[in-house]
Amino acid sequence: MLTACGGGGGGGGSGSQLAGNGPVTVAPDTARIGRGPNILFVSDRNNQVIAAFDTLAPAAANTAVSANVLSAERYYGYSTQLDAARDLLYIMAGDQAGAQIGVLADASKLSGKMTPQRYITPEIGASYVVQSLILDKTNDRMYVGYKETNRGATGFMVLERVSTLSGRVAPARTFTGPMDTMQSAIDTKRGLLYTKHSHASGQPVYVFENIDKASGELPIARRFNLPGDIVGLAIDEDRDRLYAGSNMRGLAVFADVSKPDPASRVKLITLPRWTIDGVLAFDRAHDRLYAGMGSTAYVVERASKLGEDGQAAPLSINAGSLAVISGFAF
Numbered sequence: 001m002l003t004a005c006g007g008g009g010g011g012g013g014s015g016s017q018l019a020g021n022g023p024v025t026v027a028p029d030t031a032r033i034g035r036g037p038n039i040l041f042v043s044d045r046n047n048q049v050i051a052a053f054d055t056l057a058p059a060a061a062n063t064a065v066s067a068n069v070l071s072a073e074r075y076y077g078y079s080t081q082l083d084a085a086r087d088l089l090y091i092m093a094g095d096q097a098g099a100q101i102g103v104l105a106d107a108s109k110l111s112g113k114m115t116p117q118r119y120i121t122p123e124i125g126a127s128y129v130v131q132s133l134i135l136d137k138t139n140d141r142m143y144v145g146y147k148e149t150n151r152g153a154t155g156f157m158v159l160e161r162v163s164t165l166s167g168r169v170a171p172a173r174t175f176t177g178p179m180d181t182m183q184s185a186i187d188t189k190r191g192l193l194y195t196k197h198s199h200a201s202g203q204p205v206y207v208f209e210n211i212d213k214a215s216g217e218l219p220i221a222r223r224f225n226l227p228g229d230i231v232g233l234a235i236d237e238d239r240d241r242l243y244a245g246s247n248m249r250g251l252a253v254f255a256d257v258s259k260p261d262p263a264s265r266v267k268l269i270t271l272p273r274w275t276i277d278g279v280l281a282f283d284r285a286h287d288r289l290y291a292g293m294g295s296t297a298y299v300v301e302r303a304s305k306l307g308e309d310g311q312a313a314p315l316s317i318n319a320g321s322l323a324v325i326s327g328f329a330f
Contacts, residue, residue, distance in 0.1 A: 045077030045326035079133035082329035145181025173215035231278035292325030
């Protein structure tokens, strides 16, 4: 399903074949992505490139999928977010301190070497590094996960009307707490943040409330356990389901996760080759779960039916031994 993000951090491949469920072709950099809502961007933090696919719905597991392999100066390859309605791609790129967000217009036309049209530099009166980007597309709001370089404090800066911002800006608000901003999922409908402790092992899951309006130091509202350590989180807001990667058991699926005692409503799903580098993303429009585990990307169709009889095995593709898949944007 997915082609390699790798390729040495530059121009990408030209018609190379990669191991996986079927033939996968990497298009030349001169190819252009056509406009449309079905574009998937996959980040590779080790090679510091992004693979852009012009479809999210291949007909079968062995369908050849073409992609542009994109590179950008000073791109450091973790979170990437797409606002398809405005055709904007947000990437973690900019100064060497890692405190900027690059904004690329005409995301559906990107190819080859990318140059952000503008940078956003949030200012909070302390030095920090950006660790994650989470876009609330409905409200044009960006949650920017960060870690202070001096104190080690972690939290989120909230940027309102993010599509209009440029240069140095003051966040509308910030909130902090013992939260791992690189392993988080936000339920924008209910104002809930799911994460793990910023300075502890990978469990339990911590829940913070009212993040759609809260600021300052937030208390932990509740917590619940899963088998193993958390290595990825994703939320299905419509169905109130949380997907949590476990380095021991594969994938934990919590039903009605916002209600009391979600650990009593968990299903455990085995996924092959789960690693400590796991990253998850849920595509609500297509009921699809993306999982990046080291150099392998998995696509789970009908994610809401995980664990039921007849559920098809996930599609997969290995992006090469040097790749580390670190994010999905759609």
